[in-house]
Amino acid sequence: xxxxxxxxxxxxxxxxxxxxxxxxxxxxxxxxxxxxxxxxxxxxxxxxxxxxxxxxxxxxxxxxxxxxxxxxxxxxxxxxxxxxxxxxxxxxxxxxxxxxxxxxxxxxxxxxxxxxxxxxxxxxxxxxxxxxxxxxxxxxxxxxxxxxxxxxxxxxxxxxxxxxxxxxxxxxxxxxxxxxxxxxxxxxxx
Amino acid sequence: xxxxxxxxxxxxxxxxxxxxxxxxxxxxxxxxxxxxxxxxxxxxxxxxxxxxxxxxxxxxxxxxxxxxxxxxxxxxxxxxxxxxxxxxxxxxxxxxxxxxxxxxxxxxxxxxxxxxxxxxxxxxxxxxxxxxxxxxxxxxxxxxxxxxxxxxxxxxxxxxxxxxxxxxxxxxxxxxxxxxxxxxxxxxxx
Numbered sequence: 551x552x553x554x555x556x557x558x559x560x561x562x563x564x565x566x567x568x569x570x571x572x573x574x575x576x577x578x579x580x581x582x583x584x585x586x587x588x589x590x591x592x593x594x595x596x597x598x599x600x601x602x603x604x605x606x607x608x609x610x611x612x613x614x615x616x617x618x619x620x621x622x623x624x625x626x627x628x629x630x631x632x633x634x635x636x637x638x639x640x641x642x643x644x645x646x647x648x649x650x651x652x653x654x655x656x657x658x659x660x661x662x663x664x665x666x667x668x669x670x671x672x673x674x675x676x677x678x679x680x681x682x683x684x685x686x687x688x689x690x691x692x693x694x695x696x697x698x699x700x701x702x703x704x705x706x707x708x709x710x711x712x713x714x715x716x717x718x719x720x721x722x723x724x725x726x727x728x729x730x731x732x733x734x735x736x737x738x739x740x
Numbered sequence: 741x742x743x744x745x746x747x748x749x750x751x752x753x754x755x756x757x758x759x760x761x762x763x764x765x766x767x768x769x770x771x772x773x774x775x776x777x778x779x780x781x782x783x784x785x786x787x788x789x790x791x792x793x794x795x796x797x798x799x800x801x802x803x804x805x806x807x808x809x810x811x812x813x814x815x816x817x818x819x820x821x822x823x824x825x826x827x828x829x830x831x832x833x834x835x836x837x838x839x840x841x842x843x844x845x846x847x848x849x850x851x852x853x854x855x856x857x858x859x860x861x862x863x864x865x866x867x868x869x870x871x872x873x874x875x876x877x878x879x880x881x882x883x884x885x886x887x888x889x890x891x892x893x894x895x896x897x898x899x900x901x902x903x904x905x906x907x908x909x910x911x912x913x914x915x916x917x918x919x920x921x922x923x924x925x926x927x928x929x930x
Binding site: 625626627638669670696697698699700701702703704719720721722723725726727728 | 815816817828859860886887888889890891892893894909910911912913915916917918
């Protein structure tokens with residue numbers, strides 16, 4: 551049994567340079583304010599408003615660095631507030647996903663796709679994966695103890711030399727299971 | 741293996757007659773609009789606003805009938821919006837739980853306790869429990885299949901002649917596991 555650190559993802563978005571400029575102005579660059587668990591990833595100072603057919607959510611954090619495509623990651627609870635129905639997807643798999651409107655200080659972007667509920671997953675450095683005898687794209691379970699204990703099934707393993715070991719879940723999943731950022735959780739292989 | 745129907749509880753409150761009158765006026769009575777899964781329980785027309793130190797939530801449904809003590813049942817997500825920290829509790833176990841302010845059309849109530857996150861539980865009629873070989877206060881697990889599959893541990897069994905078989909979870913738990921009202925889920929005994 552191997553332990554891994556939990557990282558709880560609040561709603562956030564990754565942006566393309568084109569969408570960043572449409573939202574914040576020509577030639578705009580993100581302002582990093584806090585490093586995240588994965589090397590090179592950071593929370594930016596910039597936030598946007600999300601607008602759906604039923605409601606809006608303000609001050610949604612942009613994460614850097616810039617990506618080739620804009621991607622918004624929400625909880626199901628958030629999606630009900632906005633009135634949209636995003637699919638559960640691996641990061642980057644946005645074909646046929648949901649859309650919404652992004653509102654920044656200098657403009658709006660009508661996203662036709664890119665809104666997802668992130669599939670729960672574990673990031674592992676290649677050396678971690680070897681120690682744990684796990685491979686990229688394996689599905690494992692993660693056990694959470696405590697008064698809201700659950701066994702998360704359908705947990706995708708993602709392995710890269712640029713990753714640090716971390717179990718990523720959204721706020722619905724964390725709140726349902728009583729998990730907090732930094733908790734140590736247990737990987738269970740089938 | 742026994743199946744049971746899932747019932748997803750959105751944020752709601754049960755009120756005492758005294759608090760009802762403080763919120764809606766002297767001699768006020770609840771107006772039933774929809775029967776719930778448990779016999780005799782109903783959603784009322786009446787809603788209140790919840791106010792905590794960090795935020796408010798409008799249009800929170802009152803469930804009837806009247807109870808001896810007011811009890812507010814939230815998700816952890818709701819509690820972050822309000823800025824309070826309610827404990828996970830069985831219904832009725834409100835000593836030392838959280839407080840907040842209830843706002844109705846005719847007045848406000850400062851609740852010193854009564855705000856909880858409901859512990860996930862299964863209601864069973866006595867005859868259901870006999871068939872399943874379960875007893876009041878047993879702890880079981882509930883298995884959810886699908887792309888967000890989880891095994892819920894720490895599920896409290898509650899048995900009464902006035903209950904109908906139903907697995908009750910809050911919106912965080914339902915959203916985390918992809919469960920919808922009316923889904924059939926599987927009880928797993930230890």
